[in-house]
Amino acid sequence: MTYRVCFVCTGNICRSPMAESVFRARVVQAGLDGLVEVDSAGTDGWHEGEGADPRTVTVLREHDYDAGHTARRFDPSWFARLDLVIALDSGHLRALRRLAPTERDAEKVRLLRSYDPAADGDPDVPDPYYGGAEDFAACLEMVEAASTGLLAAVREQVEGHAA
Template identity: 40%
Template sequence: MKVPHRILLVCLGNICRSPLAEGLLRHHLAAARLGHRVEVDSAGTGGWHAGEPPDRRTIANARTHGIDLSALRARQLRPADYHEFHWLLCADRANLVEVRARAPVDAPARSALLLEWAGLGQGAEVPDPYTGGPEAFEHVWGLVDRATRAIVQGFADRTRAIDA
């Protein structure tokens, strides 16, 4: 059996953007019957929220769209992730810089911006909604939903190679 692609979604605290991306990517993969081809997880570069559920506003926003994130728990990026995952997809440039700075010398994982990897624009970033209101969380929902749908479409079309 072919080893599934392994994708880790990364943001700062793993309570807003990356758990949303994890939940949406899992949802869209399942809907496309591609869950067996891609394994998904999320982590934060910081460990402040380790063990906690996603931000209540992220959970509420996702729930309005029919996605349940309540079972997810935050965790911090760890050195083993660079060996266990093929791609570490980051919400923004600051997270990408941090992910690359922490990469072990022998790490096979590659890293990129989530929106850019999904084909939604060179240097495109997912803004952190943490200090914003409901509109900030809805904006992030739209960006992440488009990105995860594009990623799933790439796998469905068999155009997304692991080294893409």
Template identity: 40%
Template sequence: MDQGKTRVLFVCMGNICRSPAAECVMRTLVAKAGRSAQVEIGSAGTIGMHAGELPDARMRAAALKRGYALTSRARKFTAEDFAAYDLILTMDEENRRNVLALAKTEEDRARVRAFCEFCERHDDEEVPDPYYGGPQGFEHVLDLLEDGCRGILESLRERK
């Protein structure tokens, strides 16, 4: 791994709603902070069902209203991601269990954190999956992602 960069991976189930939105929110905050050269950001899902697809159209529309253009393509999380990323952030407990099931070492497990640990304004313990809900679910997810990504960026500042 490149010692000059911190690599952050966001993980949800299908990599079409929460994690690609988190990736874009984080990328935007990192760019605004002038840290793009120091932070690499990606996203993945615990299932491969949507591999190669753009994020969900409803999430793209909600994010675009806030100035985020979601363009990443879905991919499945793999055991190799433990070596490629310093911080692996899961959106809910099921995602966390699925990611940890692929961990081979304590070092791998130590890279995995719950996304909501970094939220400062919201008390949610998980980022809910908005896929089967209405528009308000996507807005709530984006509120959580903006909050948590600010907290992550602050924690990265403290590391350096």
């Protein structure tokens, strides 16, 4: 049984494709590829069909992550096939929970930084869109830090499904 995770930000060109790429690499490194499916989407469709922001592509490539991506909008019907929906900030969390068809679906939505014990009560990965290269690098650091805890949680779920 495949465990499915979808990362969601606003336009699906900065934070969520970054998180998708980082987490997919972690899944492969952990030997869970084939068991865990990773993708991303945006709460809005402004950039549907476009690639990731060039600054996202640059920071991903600089850190040896895959930068291939096509933006798309999150569809509420996806809740039925997803196990976990990861919001990049509190606004996305609220929007996704409002979109959830059932209470059980709403419970699938979690904040990425909730998996980072060093996040110190700051739940959001700030949007780097209006910033510079340093903001994209900081975003990547937050995503990487939270991905460790997220991978541990997903591994536990996958191993629980296999048992």
